[in-house]
Amino acid sequence: MLDKCPVTMPERINVERALKWQPYWFYKRFEFLSDDMGEAFYNPFRVQMFLYEFRVFYPQVDQGNYNGLVQLELTNDNSDLNFQVDPTISFHICSWGGDITASAAPAPFDLKALGINFSAEKLGSIWKFNIPFEYNTPIRYKISLLNGNRPAYFDVMALTYIESGRI
Amino acid sequence: MYPLVDKINVDVMLGIQKHQWPSKVLIEGTVQASEQEFFSRHISQMGAFYCGFMTGTFETLSGDPIVDDGIDHLRCQLGDTTGNKKIFDDFIPLSHFLSPGRRKSANSTTLATDDSSHQLFYPIELKYLWEKNSDIQLEMKNDSDTALSFEITFHGWRIRQKGV
Numbered sequence: 562m563l564d565k566c567p568v569t570m571p572e573r574i575n576v577e578r579a580l581k582w583q584p585y586w587f588y589k590r591f592e593f594l595s596d597d598m599g600e601a602f603y604n605p606f607r608v609q610m611f612l613y614e615f616r617v618f619y620p621q622v623d624q625g626n627y628n629g630l631v632q633l634e635l636t637n638d639n640s641d642l643n644f645q646v647d648p649t650i651s652f653h654i655c656s657w658g659g660d661i662t663a664s665a666a667p668a669p670f671d672l673k674a675l676g677i678n679f680s681a682e683k684l685g686s687i688w689k690f691n692i693p694f695e696y697n698t699p700i701r702y703k704i705s706l707l708n709g710n711r712p713a714y715f716d717v718m719a720l721t722y723i724e725s726g727r728i
Numbered sequence: 729m730y731p732l733v734d735k736i737n738v739d740v741m742l743g744i745q746k747h748q749w750p751s752k753v754l755i756e757g758t759v760q761a762s763e764q765e766f767f768s769r770h771i772s773q774m775g776a777f778y779c780g781f782m783t784g785t786f787e788t789l790s791g792d793p794i795v796d797d798g799i800d801h802l803r804c805q806l807g808d809t810t811g812n813k814k815i816f817d818d819f820i821p822l823s824h825f826l827s828p829g830r831r832k833s834a835n836s837t838t839l840a841t842d843d844s845s846h847q848l849f850y851p852i853e854l855k856y857l858w859e860k861n862s863d864i865q866l867e868m869k870n871d872s873d874t875a876l877s878f879e880i881t882f883h884g885w886r887i888r889q890k891g892v
Contacts, residue, residue, distance in 0.1 A: 574748050574778055574887050579857040583813065586806075588820040605817075616824070718824060725813070 583725035585610070590716045601699035602719050612692040612700055614720035751886035753777060756879040759802060759870035768809070768865040771858045775888040779858065781851035784826035784880035790872040793837040798830065801872035808856070809863040815856065819869050822878065825852050833877070851883060860889060 587602040604610045694700055700719055757767045771777045790797050803819035823829055831845040858864055870876050 573744055574885060576776055576778075576857065576887060576889060579776075579778055579855075580859070582855070584815055584854060584856055586816045586820065586825075588816060588818045588824075716821065716824060718820065 581724060582722045584613075585721050585723050587719040587721065588716070590714055592714050597703070598715070599701065599703040600717070601701040603699045604694050604696050604721075606723055607696045608724050609693050609695055610721045610723045612694060612719060612721055614718075615700075615702070616718045616720075746888070748778075748885050748887045751777065751884060753779075753864060753882040753884070754879065755864060755866055755882075756877070757868075758875050758877045759868045760875050761870060761873050764867065764869045766865060766867050768863040771860055771862050771864065773860055775886055776860050777858045777864075777882070777884055777886055779854050779856050779882045779884040781883045782825065782854045782880060783828070783849065783851050783883065784822065784878065785828050785831040785845070786822045786826065786878040787833040787835070787876045788830050789833055789836060789874045789876060791874065794835055794874050795838050796833060796836040796842040798843065800830070801870055802876055802878060803869045803871070805867045807865040807867070808858055809865055810859055815854075819867070826880065827852070835874075854882070857887075 585606075589600060589602070591598065591600060692700070702717060753769050753771075755767050755769050757765075759765050786800070786802050788796055788798050788800060790799070790801065800821045800823040802822045804816070804822060805819050806815040807813055808815065827846070827850040829846045832839065832842050836842055864882060866880065868878070
């Protein structure tokens with residue numbers, strides 16, 4: 562989908578095509594009250610959205626010497642499109658940016674090797690996807706703290722694209 | 729395109745550049761203490777602006793006397809005035825999508841001992857086309873008791889449209 566977005570010179574940018582896709586960023590901060598938290602972003606539009614990137618942030622604790630591991634699970638209820646992610650799949654993530662302290666390096670994450678029909682690639686500590694989800698269906702995420710000190714909160718961002726012309 | 733591998737066709741590139749060329753749009757300002765304010769930049773009649781990436785910096789000040797506490801007190805919601813579109817569903821801390829991010833501020837009373845500005849330059853992808861005569865709009869919230877400045881640059885391409 563996004564491969565069709567013309568972004569670099571010297572390609573000619575097609576205005577109509579560029580107008581078709583619009584980014585939409587979800588954001589949520591939640592207190593991390595236990596070592597296992599689950600939340601979801603719901604598609605509020607009556608058109609298909611595509612999950613493009615998913616990021617998790619957490620603040621420094623223990624004077625920045627945070628050594629805990631965070632586990633993240635992403636699932637999608639939309640089984641009609643056969644893009645359901647096995648909820649047993651999880652991967653380790655790094656924090657990124659601002660006053661965030663880096664944690665352990667991400668573990669290898671290859672969904673294709675697991676037979677799942679979409680691609681994911683790691684860019685720094687940002688995970689890229691191309692997962693469609695329909696109106697009122699969620700992208701669920703579950704964060705588990707495996708060890709280390711518990712941060713006060715987590716910030717989660719899901720970067721999506723929607724077909725803007727149909728909103 | 730890789731200039732040392734691919735042959736550059738000057739005539740083709742010049743032809744394209746008549747209609748589109750690299751451009752940057754800067755939005756900067758100061759959000760007063762504990763206030764919520766709008767900042768915008770008009771995309772002129774000249775043509776559309778296709779954004780590819782964002783970079784930016786901001787201050788992290790608070791208190792009396794003013795000190796740099798390193799905490800991101802600024803949050804923003806990005807939008808397009810055409811159709812009143814929101815691109816962020818909520819107010820997102822600037823530290824989550826801007827690099828270099830925090831910078832030192834001359835307004836700090838402890839400037840000499842403040843941490844150096846964050847140097848990581850990591851443009852964040854934001855592919856969005858603002859049509860001509862639209863506005864890039866930022867709604868900013870400042871949770872600090874001190875006025876805070878920010879600068880955000882949108883890196884992209886200006887596209888001359890038909891009839892212009």
